[in-house]
Amino acid sequence: MEKQKQSRQLLSLDALRGFDMFFIMGGASLFVALATLFPNPFFQAIADQMHHVKWDGLTHHDTIFPLFLFIAGISFPFSLEKQREQGKTDADIYKKIVRRGLTLVLFGFIYNGLLNFDFEHQRYASVLGRIGLAWMFGALIFVNTRTITRVWITAAILVGYWLLLAFVPAPDGNGAGVFTMEGSLVGYVDRMLLPGRLHLTVHDPEGILSTVPAIATALLGMFTGEFIKLQREGLTDKKKVGGLVVAGAVLLAVGLLWGLFFPINKNLWTSSFVCVVGAYSVWMFALFFYIVDVLNFRKWTLFFTVIGTNSITIYLAQEFVNFSFTSDALFGGIARLMPEAAQPLVVSIGYIVVCWGFLYFLYRQRIFLKV
Template identity: 30%
Template structure:
């Protein structure tokens, strides 16, 4: 789990490498075009490697829950004490997400689509489901997906007169759906409508009209389903099955999820869209998370690879998340102030963003390695 979490946080931090900037400087390179694509989110439908960061982080919260609950129970903590801890953790995650999104703003920026905030909103329910039976948990998983899908479908789809330009979407945008799938169009769906009411309840510099990326508060509901999927996988891990059996289970579960998500889209029932976390996305991304976990389980627990750098990052995932949001620009500016730009252009001007980002990543890793060596781990 720590190595997988470290891989996820490394993907997030690797945005500093700015593959897109290198690609723009070298537009004819297919390698940089591919890397830039995998380091950016899809516009609406589909998935890149970068799109798997948030579902993986959420999934792993669920995987870790059975271990956390068992550890606290072994220490003699009561249900009430554990639930209070879950509520406290939830509040901290919500507020931390808002705080990080408010940096460089003129005032508190109340938004709830940040990864930490989304996890925090659903965490108390995840904790309660952690005490439910396996059958009850799968039932809750299904109800979340069906209920979320039904809520979207019952909300009126945009008609031909809908002003997409007013919500930041070109009228001729190629990602528009028709028929039942039109209920999941960008900034014209249930989640967008909810936010035009909910987010305007908070102090704002200007009224909220739409999110430029189409992200929404209500995504915390299906994000809970992703965490529940992780919870079930965490239960499998605690059963201490034979390695080959566990690998087969993870691979099979991943295959079911991926195929299930694609079928929902191919049948016109629900598209695979991360930005509003559709039920099809829960299944598709959840399947890929199972495969990624299977890969790291095989590498570390079966074949004996250590992958220590990833473990160092994974064991302080909250620390690196906060550091990247708060001081990445400070580190980069410090490099330029004290060394100028010439040392970062040694491979050519096109690679300056890459070298600057690589050295910034190295600084972050050294900080985490120092914390790891001194057993300093930030936990919420």
């Protein structure tokens, strides 16, 4: 960890990142607990969105990971511009990109238990690893190509991935165009090439082949950041918000149509999934950008900003620090005094308070985990 100055560019990004990570930091359990206390269709519908789908389909919980990657993409054009203003050479920029990508892969190994030294049962694929690799390759493409070239590369990735899965059969599967966990080419590649343990035994949702379309998710974020940076006469921030809304509508339409024959599937990170969740990500950023950076309504963002400025910290810390123990010590007695239906809500709120308090201490000390 190191001390750093907090960026004043796109304050909406930290708030949106914090909103996204809130659901990992106990927000999902909070909404499930609300449905337990208030068992009505409204809260139950929200609670149903706090779980991953088993295979095809989409819930809100399936958007958390790709939105985080999308946000990482948005920030890169600004970071690249700053580095070039500082006189950094292309070699310096490449080294930083690769170092960041591989550091996240290493953090993913550690999160999955590398320090237990049980290499036979170690899971090597990870959420952090996919973020690192997809962002890294997306950034390398961004640095070395023009915008139109990036558009064609993104389209080629998505179309190529669909054609590969649709027309190239897995040698141990049931033929081409099989999009099941056991029969897809994605799972076959993981079983053949990934050492150690696969998360779903025969398939890993963060495996090798399905990381390729995730590069397109990162690039969609980079397109968004590049568009927001664009300085053109008559192109106001409000017009940029309108442009993002239109772009999201186009992505949604493409994704839904594509999903008719290439299912929307997070485990496979299908091209239709990239487009549909890309639409959600663009719209969420447009909303936060409009409220925070255009209208300058910022006071409400502190809760989410505290989380967003140390998002990797809280993701890793929850694996290594027993926040539940502290929460139970502080709020367990109160929870046990409550009616049984209310107890999960108190426990969830207590856990969020402890995690947020930890992050707020780091925020006040201006300590941030910088990768």
